[in-house]
Amino acid sequence: MTWLNLIVLAVVQGITEFLPISSSAHLILVPCLADWPDQGLDMDIALHVGTLGAVMLYFWRDIWQMLAGLWAALRMRRSPGAKLALHIVVGTIPVVAAGLLAKDMVETMARSILVLGWTTLGFGILLHIADRIGLTVRRIEHMGLPDALVIGIAQAIALIPGTSRSGITMTAARLLGYERGEAARFSMLLSIPTIVAAGTLAGLDIYRLDQPVLTTAALYAAGFSFLTALVAIAVLMHWLKRASFAPFALYRLILGAALLAAAYGYIPGFDRCLG
Template identity: 50%
Template sequence: MTCAHAFWLALLQGLTEFLPISSSAHLILVPRLLGWADQGLAFDVAVHVGTLIAVLAYFRHEVAVIALDWLQALKTRRSNPNAVVGWGVLIGTVPVGLAGLLLKDWIEAYLRTPQVIAAATIVFGLLLGIAERWHRGRRSLEQLTWRDAMIVGVFQAVALIPGTSRSGITITGALFLGYDRLSAARFSFLLSIPVILLAGGVKTLDLLQSGGAVNWDLLLLGVATSALAAYGCIGWFLRLLERVGMMPFVFYRLLLGGALLYFFWPSST
């Protein structure tokens, strides 16, 4: 992989990781269209580290307050809204963690195909459109309940299907539960922190077991590029939500899914 390939793939990962448009769909479409070689496990770990740095940096104050209030609630056994959000992030991570442990090999063997990614991009894009069209959400993140966190967590587990979009499906679940767009997006981003840690940990173990050579210059480029792109994208997305909502992303997903079907359906097995 060249420096140019590393830069563009890391930029693509950073821009698509937190938008409801499926990073996996883009990362299969662009390299195959351009004839690029697979980027490898080490680079996957690097761009995950970059996106983790971005979300922690963007929500650093919120994460710090939630963590401190959660620890205080453990000590005093008196809950508060921030502590509930902290519990909600942990509870919402359980379904995807369990599903990942049980289904990882099966998903890798059977679901990482252009057909599945195209279908998931379209189907879950339409579901996001339904949630956006019919929701009348006024609930804020401070009104989060443990039940809601578990339901959104179950939605998040569905994102193990490539093409679903983790941010897209968690925002969809929160909208169906009556949360406003900004609160749904904030909870989705907070949920991404332990999920990216888990995914990065799994990929790191796979990398260590593979014993492959590591090009540290390309990895550092991947970390820096994906981190900067993701940080800027989070802020842009949150501002855009307040003005136009989710429908532009729904239409984009339909076009992307159609492109995947057009380019890969006839030649895929």
Template identity: 50%
Template sequence: MNMSEIILLALIQGFTEFLPISSSGHLILPSALWGWQNQGLAFDVAVHLGSLAAVLIYFRQDIIKMTVAWFSSLRGNHSDDSKLAWWVIVATIPAVVFGVLVKPYIEFYARSALVIAVTTIAFGLLLGYADRTAKQHNNIYQLNLKSVLFIGFMQAVALIPGTSRSGITMTAALMAGLDRESAARFSFLLSIPTILGAGLLLSMDLVESTSPIDWSAMLYGAVLSFVSAYVCIKLFLDWIARIGMMPFVIYRLILGVILLGFVYL
């Protein structure tokens, strides 16, 4: 990859990983517009590491409190932070199970521009419906097992390209009654094991690969992905209570229509 490809793809990964707008929908655009080739396993690993570092550093205080509280809960000392840590674990399980069972079929049958376009539009409309109709009166510590399982199973749907992991988990969290900021925070916390797992799988594939590695591209990709993801998380949490989800819904609808144009024109 040349430098312009590295910069654009890393920024796309960093920004779209956490915004509810579908990273796969954006990553298909460079190949559709300019015929760019797949960026390769090494670059995928790098940008995932950058995104993971961003969310870990931004939520470092929450993560430390949750980790300490979780270990304390194993000795019978329960708290809001230990419960939140358990909820992140529980909500991750459906995605892991469904990922093992159906991901190979999704990779074969569903990774197309048409599927991404349709899911970008459909789940964008669902996000708009949740934002407009949900009660949004609970904070992140008022989650219960039923709500967490619902969010977890909805996250598993994000295996379908174009769904947006952050988008579908925020949608589910809003439908479960969380306010916008709490929905976003839980989605970001839930991204940590998900991105970590995806990065580990990609790293295993990279170890088995015989393709040469462009270390400079990996470095630039990781740094740019980290910076853009960190800025994205901060701005999103600062603004979401005021602007709501509708700007992202409208953006998804426009993106979906553009992708449909690439398919049929």
């Protein structure tokens, strides 16, 4: 990989991982459209490690609260931190189960521009509807186990490429009446065990293939994705204090329509991207 390849992929991953626009779709499209070689599993892990570090740094207070809550739970004491940790665990179970059961199917459809087009467009419309009709009266402190499970099931749907893990979980939270900032906050906290699990599985694949995991390029990729993800999270959380998800939904509509036009042959030059 050239430095240009590395920087572009890291910036794209960092920006799109936590915005509701699908990082998987962009990571597939960028090398495809630029006619670059596939970055490989080790680079994918490095990019996700960078974004994982960013979300953990930004939400370090919540993470500390959960750790303290778990310690309190071991001593049979209730706390908001333990409750939040339990909700994160419950919300993670569906995606882990679905990932183990549907791994082969997801990999088969992963590079299909047609799938990316329909999921980008369809879930963009759903995001807009949820944001328009959802109440803004609930915070994470009001969450119960049923809500955590519903959001977790939504996260499992994001295994379909182009759905957007952050987008579908924020959509579910908005439909349940959570404030926009709170929907984004829970979605990002929920990403931590999900990214760890996905990275672990990918790391095992690399180990079985006897490929190197840590390279200088991978370390730089992790650093670039960390910085851009940190900025993207801060910008999103600031934006949602005073505005809606409308720009992200509109972007998805435009991108989804363009992908479908390419998939159905209305835009030439996409032959190498069709799967």
